[in-house]
Amino acid sequence: MRSKNKKPKYPVKKSLRRVIEPYLFLSPVVILMCLLLMLPIILVISYSFYDNVLITNDSTWVGLENYKTVLTDRVFLSSIKNTVIFVVLNVVFHLLIGMALALMVNVKCFSSRVKAGFRVVYMLPWMFNATVVAILWKLLLNANGVVNYLLSQFNMIAGPVEWLSDRSIVFWVLTFINIWAGYPFYMISILAGLQGISSDLYEAAQIDGASSVQSFFYITLPQLKPILISIAMLDFIWTTQNFSLIWLLTAGGPSHATEMMSTYVYKTAFTSYQYSQASAAAVIILLACIVLAIFYVRNQTRED
Amino acid sequence: MMKKMVSVLLTMSLSMALIAGCGAGGDSSETEDAGSDGEVVIEFQQWFDNEMDEGYLQSVCDAFYEETGIRVELLSNPYADTQAQMQASAAAGTLADVVALDGGWIYDYATQGMLADLGALYEEIGFDTSDISSQTEVNGTVYAQPIVNFPCLMAVNLDILEEAGITELPETWSEFLDMCIQVTNPDENVYGFGMNMSTDNATCMEYYAAFAWNSGCSIIGDDGKPFLAGNEVWIETTEFFKSLFDNGVTLPGMYTLTDADKVQEFVNGRIAFMPDSVAHLTNIQEQAPEMNVTYINMPHKDDYDGQSYMRANNWACGIAENSEHKTEAAQFIQYLLGAEVNADLCVHAGGFPVNAASEPAYTDDSEAFQAIQDIYATTTGVAEFYSFPTAEALMRTLDENLVMYLDGDYATAEEMMEVVQQEFDAAYE
Numbered sequence: 211m212r213s214k215n216k217k218p219k220y221p222v223k224k225s226l227r228r229v230i231e232p233y234l235f236l237s238p239v240v241i242l243m244c245l246l247l248m249l250p251i252i253l254v255i256s257y258s259f260y261d262n263v264l265i266t267n268d269s270t271w272v273g274l275e276n277y278k279t280v281l282t283d284r285v286f287l288s289s290i291k292n293t294v295i296f297v298v299l300n301v302v303f304h305l306l307i308g309m310a311l312a313l314m315v316n317v318k319c320f321s322s323r324v325k326a327g328f329r330v331v332y333m334l335p336w337m338f339n340a341t342v343v344a345i346l347w348k349l350l351l352n353a354n355g356v357v358n359y360l361l362s363q364f365n366m367i368a369g370p371v372e373w374l375s376d377r378s379i380v381f382w383v384l385t386f387i388n389i390w391a392g393y394p395f396y397m398i399s400i401l402a403g404l405q406g407i408s409s410d411l412y413e414a415a416q417i418d419g420a421s422s423v424q425s426f427f428y429i430t431l432p433q434l435k436p437i438l439i440s441i442a443m444l445d446f447i448w449t450t451q452n453f454s455l456i457w458l459l460t461a462g463g464p465s466h467a468t469e470m471m472s473t474y475v476y477k478t479a480f481t482s483y484q485y486s487q488a489s490a491a492a493v494i495i496l497l498a499c500i501v502l503a504i505f506y507v508r509n510q511t512r513e514d
Numbered sequence: 515m516m517k518k519m520v521s522v523l524l525t526m527s528l529s530m531a532l533i534a535g536c537g538a539g540g541d542s543s544e545t546e547d548a549g550s551d552g553e554v555v556i557e558f559q560q561w562f563d564n565e566m567d568e569g570y571l572q573s574v575c576d577a578f579y580e581e582t583g584i585r586v587e588l589l590s591n592p593y594a595d596t597q598a599q600m601q602a603s604a605a606a607g608t609l610a611d612v613v614a615l616d617g618g619w620i621y622d623y624a625t626q627g628m629l630a631d632l633g634a635l636y637e638e639i640g641f642d643t644s645d646i647s648s649q650t651e652v653n654g655t656v657y658a659q660p661i662v663n664f665p666c667l668m669a670v671n672l673d674i675l676e677e678a679g680i681t682e683l684p685e686t687w688s689e690f691l692d693m694c695i696q697v698t699n700p701d702e703n704v705y706g707f708g709m710n711m712s713t714d715n716a717t718c719m720e721y722y723a724a725f726a727w728n729s730g731c732s733i734i735g736d737d738g739k740p741f742l743a744g745n746e747v748w749i750e751t752t753e754f755f756k757s758l759f760d761n762g763v764t765l766p767g768m769y770t771l772t773d774a775d776k777v778q779e780f781v782n783g784r785i786a787f788m789p790d791s792v793a794h795l796t797n798i799q800e801q802a803p804e805m806n807v808t809y810i811n812m813p814h815k816d817d818y819d820g821q822s823y824m825r826a827n828n829w830a831c832g833i834a835e836n837s838e839h840k841t842e843a844a845q846f847i848q849y850l851l852g853a854e855v856n857a858d859l860c861v862h863a864g865g866f867p868v869n870a871a872s873e874p875a876y877t878d879d880s881e882a883f884q885a886i887q888d889i890y891a892t893t894t895g896v897a898e899f900y901s902f903p904t905a906e907a908l909m910r911t912l913d914e915n916l917v918m919y920l921d922g923d924y925a926t927a928e929e930m931m932e933v934v935q936q937e938f939d940a941a942y943e
Binding site for chain 2: 264348352353354369370372373374375377380457458459460461462463464465466477480481482483
C-alpha cells in the first residue's frame with residue numbers, strides 16, 4: 211500500500227535541475243540547427259516578399275509580386291515541367307534497376323566472392339562525384355566519343371549524334387545519366403532489406419506451392435515496402451534539388467532544353483541579380499520538398 | 515555526481531563558445547583592418563593568384579608592403595567561386611577592400627553601390643593616369659581599373675591548313691568559310707570552326723560578336739542602349755554565323771561546349787580555327803608541343819576595310835564602397851599599374867600591360883606569341899556588352915535565341931533579333 215505522505219525522492223531544486231539538464235545537453239545542436247538551418251530558410255522566405263534584396267539597402271515590401279513574376283515566367287514553368295518529368299523518371303527507373311540488381315546479387319547460386327565482385331561493379335557509379343560523372347559522360351558522348359564510334363561500327367547511326375547538344379534528345383540523355391549515377395543507392399538499400407527477410411517465409415510459401423513470382427509479390431515486396439517508400443521519398447527530394455550534374459553537363463541548355471528549377475534559381479540569382487525572384491522560386495521548391503518530407507516523416511513514424 | 519556536473523559545465527561552455535564563435539565573425543574585419551602595431555591591412559579578393567605561379571602575387575604584395583608599410587592580405591578563390599562570394603560578402607557589408615572584377619559584373623556592382631569612385635580616389639592620392647590606357651566607366655564614373663589585358667583572337671592550327679593545301683590565312687568572312695569547307699573532314703574528325711556556346715559562361719557570345727566588331731559594327735545605339743534589331747551588320751554577322759553551321763564546318767556538339775572543352779578539342783587537332791583568349795596559349799603549347807599554332811584577328815565582312823577591332827578581356831580591380839581604407843587600396847592599385855610592376859605582372863599572367871610605359875620582358879619567342887603581339891599593337895579592343903546591365907544574363911539570352919535561330923525556330927535573323935532586342939530592353943525597366 212502506498213503512503214499518501216511519501217516524500218519526493220529528490221528535493222525540488224534537484225528536480226528542477228533534472229528538468230533543465232536534458233535541454234542543456236541538447237542546446238549545442240539546437241543552436242547549430244537554428245543558426246545553420248532555420249535562419250537561412252527564414253531569410254530566404256523573407257527575401258521572397260521584398261524587392262531588390264541584398265543589392266540595395268532600401269528593399270521594399272512587394273507581397274506576392276515575386277511569386278507572380280516567377281509563376282508567369284514561361285522559362286520557370288518549363289523548368290517545373292522538366293523537373294517533374296526528370297524526378298519521376300529517375301525515381302521509377304532507380305527503383306526498377308535497383309530492385310533488379312539487388313535481386314540479382316542476392317541469389318544463392320553464386321558464391322559470396324562472385325556476388326561481392328558484382329556488388330563492387332554495380333556500386334561504382336555511386337562512388338563517383340558529380341564532376342567525375344560529368345567528365346566521364348562528356349567524353350563518352352562526345353561527337354567523336356566511344357558511344358558514337360560503337361554505334362557507327364554497327365551501322366546504327368549515319369553520322370555523329372550530338373547527344374548533349376541536340377535539343378530533341380538532350381533531356382532524355384541527361385535523365386539517363388542521372389539514372390545511371392543514382393541506382394546503386396537503391397540497390398544497396400534494397401539488398402540490405404532482402405537480406406533481412408526471414409527465409410522461413412519463403413520456405414513456407416514453397417511448401418504451399420507458391421511460384422517464385424508469387425513469392426516476390428506476396429513476400430518480398432510487402433517486406434520491402436517500408437524501405438522502398440523511404441528511399442523513393444528521399445530520392446524525390448534529392449533529385450528535385452539536383453544541380454551539379456545538370457550544370458556541369460548542359461548548364462540548363464541548349465536553349466532551356468534541360469532547364470530545371472535548380473538551374474533556374476541559380477541563373478536568376480547569380481547572373482540576373484534578381485535575388486528576390488530567385489528566393490521566391492527557391493521557396494516554391496522548398497514547399498514541394500516539405501510536402502514530400504511530411505510524407506516521409508509520417509511514413510517513418512508509422513513504421514516506428 | 516562529479517561526472518554529471520562536469521558534463522553539464524562542458525555542455526554550457528560549448529554552447530557559449532558556439533554563440534561567441536558565431537558572433538565573432540562580425541568583428542573579424544576590425545582585427546584585420548589594423549595590425550597589432552597599428553599598421554594598415556587591406557584585403558584583396560581575387561582569382562589571379564590561382565592563375566599565376568604559386569606565391570608570385572604574394573611576392574608583389576610583400577614588395578608593396580616594403581615600399582609603403584601597407585600590408586595586403588590575399589583572399590584567393592577560383593574564378594567560378596569569386597562572384598558568388600563577392601555578392602555574399604557585399605550583402606553582409608564585408609566586401610574586401612580591393613576586389614577583382616570581371617567585365618560582366620562591373621555595371622551591376624557599380625549601380626548596386628558596391629564600388630567606390632576610382633577617379634576621385636586617384637585624385638586624392640595624386641595618381642597621374644596619363645600612361646594608363648584604359649579605365650572602365652559606368653555613367654561617367656570610373657569604377658574599375660583594368661590591370662592586365664588579354665586579347666581574344668582566333669587560334670589557328672596551321673598543320674590542318676597545310677594538310678588541306680592552304681597557305682594563306684583568312685581575312686574576310688568568305689575566305690574564312692571557304693577555308694573551313696576545305697579543311698572539314700568528318701571522316702577524320704576534323705572541322706573548320708569550333709567555339710564554346712555553353713550557357714555556363716555566356717561571355718562566349720563575345721566571340722560571335724567579334725565577327726561583327728571587326729567589321730566596324732557597334733551594338734550600342736546613340737542612346738547608349740543595346741542596338742540589335744535593325745542593326746544591318748549585326749544581322750549579317752548572325753546570318754554568316756549560321757552559314758558556318760549550314761555548311762557543316764562547325765564542330766558537332768558546339769551548343770553545350772564549354773571553354774575548357776573547346777581548348778581540348780583544339781589541342782586534339784579536331785578544329786582548324788578557334789576563337790579564344792590568348793591566355794590559353796601556354797596550355798596549348800604544353801599540351802600539343804608539336805602543333806604549329808598561330809593567331810589571327812576575327813575575319814571581317816568582305817567589303818569592310820576600316821579600323822581593326824578585337825574582343826578585349828582583362829583582369830580588372832575595384833575598391834569596395836564599404837572599405838575603411840580606400841586611399842590605401844587606391845595606392846595598391848597604383849602600385850600594380852607602375853611601369854615595372856605592371857610589366858612583370860603581364861609576363862607572369864601571359865597578358866598585355868595597361869600601362870603604356872611598361873615593357874614586359876616576355877620569354878615566349880614563339881611565332882604564335884609574336885602574332886598576338888603584332889595584332890595587339892594595331893587593333894582596338896572592344897567589350898560592348900559590359901556597358902549593359904546584367905550583361906551576363908543578356909548574353910545568355912542571346913546565346914539561347916541564337917541556338918533557336920540556328921535550329922530553324924526563327925525564320926530570319928531579323929525575327930530573332932527583334933525578340934532579343936525586347937529582352938535586352940527589358941533589362942533597363
